[in-house]
Amino acid sequence: MEQFKKDIQFLYPDRVDETLQEIDQIMNHYRAITPSEAFKLDEEDAILITYADSFKDENESTLQTLNKLCKKYLKEGINSIHILPFYPYTSDDGFSVVDYMEVNPDFGNWKDVAELEKSFYLMFDAVINHMSKSSDWFKGFLREDPEFENFFIEENPDKEELNMVTRPRVWPLLHKYNKNGKDAFVWTTFSEDQVDLNYANPKIFLKVLDVLLFYVSKGAKLIRLDAIAFMWKKLGTTCIHLEETHRIIQLYRKIIEQVAPQTVMITETNVPHSENISYFGNGLNEAHMVYNFSLPPLLAYSLHKENVDVLTHWAQSLQLPSDKTCFFNFTASHDGIGVRPLQGIVSDAEIGKLAKIVESHNGRVSYKSNPDGSESPYELNCNYMDLLTNPNEADDLRVKRFMLTQAVMLSMPGVPGIYYHSIFGSENDEQGVIDSGINRRINRKKLEFSQLEKELNQPGSLRSKVYEMYMKMLKVRKAEKAFDPFGEAKFYQENGVFIVERKSASDTVYCLYNFTGGEKDIEKLTEGKIDLATGNNADSSLTAYEFMWIV
Structure with missing residues (x-):
């Protein structure tokens, strides 16, 4: 617990010992039920992003249909699946969660998730900046149940400091709710149905830690932290990218690494690039990956x-x-x-x-x-x-x-x-x-499985052209060590051709891209090189919007 103490003292100086004790109990619980499996990102990793109900077929749950489709059509190129929030929800197509620990019965159940994990690595969504106003947590808060006291953030809408808060939406920052017969203005970064959690309350920190480790115990190899930049609120600031937010993410990583060191944490912060990459921390203590x-x-x-x-x-x-x-x-x-x-x-x-x-x-x-x-x-x-x-x-x-x-x-x-x-x-x-x-x-x-299958099997259809080309690229990619996620890369251009140079211990792959509607002479670049897609000598030119991977 000593390794967590400094962060807890910074975040919750009045509740250090109690919070550390709670963390220890949660960790011990999940250590006993979480399998320890090797998992390391490499060139074979490609992740499908999908809803649990993106694909539908008769007489089976949508998670079962997803499993069937991925095994039949994607297994040769895709080894991981990011299932967007599959929990009970009320709005925003899943991002207004009612219960973090249940599978939406419209999609299936935890058994269906476990079946999917037998064939693919899984990424779960942790929608932990906010919850649905229909959640038990918010209902308890509104009826002033002591168990949920300070779980959400009340604020005076007349305070001028609220004008400084960074807004990703055009509607109000605060919305009015009936709190046990009184008006309560509660913080809502995204919508009236999505009420922000109060991380200044250590109980919220612990509740969310329990959720994250629960996801790991259910097979999540990767966890996506949704809208994470807005977690901590402090009047007089922009309430985005605050030091407290970074410290919470760092602390969650430290704790999860003690229970399941193979887990990969990904932060989702749709902000300018320099702000986005701040969630890497020092490269060892915060996100393993950030969205590009x-x-x-x-x-x-x-x-x-x-x-x-x-x-x-x-x-x-x-x-x-x-x-x-x-x-x-x-x-x-x-x-x-x-x-x-x-x-x-x-x-x-x-x-x-x-x-x-x-x-x-x-x-x-x-x-x-x-x-x-x-x-x-x-x-x-x-x-x-x-x-x-x-x-x-x-x-x-x-x-x-x-x-x-x-x-x-x-x-x-x-x-x-x-x-x-x-x-x-x-x-x-x-x-x-x-x-x-x-x-x-x-x-x-949402796509009907039978109709999608029909279009994929229709020669010359738009779907079949894209799908076949995509799968071909994925197969080539996973066979080349040079495409290791952490491998060396150089970027430059010649004759207006964009070039990505990837290098491994044994090979250098040159990826050439023509972003124009005209032909590009690339003879000097391709001489003596092999086209990875065909196995033949590389051509000496790129036609309009053509690309080539050569070695």
Whole structure:
């Protein structure tokens, strides 16, 4: 316990001994029931990002359908699955959790999760900044049950210091609730249904620790800490990235490492790049991985500009604090494409141009509130293929432009996370937005297993073209040691071709990308080299939007 004492003294100086004792009890409980298994990230790791109910089939739970689909169609290229929140919830497609320790009965049960873990490594979501207002915790708080006292944050809405708080949404920071017959204004970073937990109360710290270790005991090899930047609130500050927040994450890592040292912690902080990477800590004490949030909008920006100068300069600036950390690379997710991570890399005017492209491709743009009362783009709500290409363009051109960006993502140092709509070549679900009024639904459509299977087996369909090309790349990637997540990488360009150079003890792989609609001469780069995709001598040119991995 001595190793945790300094952090507890910093966070909870009035409750040091009691908190340490509680931590010890929780750790001892989970040590007895948590299997100790070897797990180390390497070049074979590729993670599917999906909801528990993304795929549906008759007469089985959606978790069973997910298992069936992944084993049949993805096992050769995907070895891990990030199941987005699969707990009982009330809104935000899972991110308003009612009970952290139950499986939503609409999706299945813990037995279904255990079956999935037999074939794949699993990432669980820890939605621990906030809970549903329908949770037992918040209900107890509202009826003034002593067990839930100070579990959430009440504040006076007239305090001027609240104007300093960083806002990721346009609606109010505080919402009014009936607390045992009285009005209570409670902190809600994201929505009226998502009430923020009060980490200034050590009971919340302990409750959440119990949740995290419970997930490990249920088979989670990786844990995603959702919206983690907002955890600690302190009036007079922006209430984002506070030292207390970092210390909590560091302490959770220390404790979990004592019980299950193989566990990988990933922080999700959709903020400018320099702020995002602060969650690596010193490289040994905080997140093992952070989301590479600048990559998705930057790839789209570079493709539309047909210029890789900014992409190259940004990639050359990437630094990691140690060889024990890496990026979680992705291009699409259940959320939209955040544009805050572009700040400081391209101008606000260029971000505005991207937003206009999204709207012209039948997408949506979500906005955030600024301290001066203005609003600015926060997120592009669009299927990634529809962001990159006009839906009216020919399929072959769309696939080339889309797969170019996916290949870059797969070749970046770090672990790739692939959204289910990306690997199966989906497009905007405009009807989903119309029916729900929720912009993010444009990229969250549920897929019928039988219909998806039919389209995948239809030669020349958009889905089959994307799926077949994606699986081919994944098989090539997992066979090359040079794609180790922690391996060496260099970034440069020649003749306007973006180049990612990956190196292992035995090989150097050169990944060449043409972001333009014209042909590029690459004879000097490919001479004497083999195309990994074909096993033949590499060609001397790249056609429009073509890429090549050579060795």
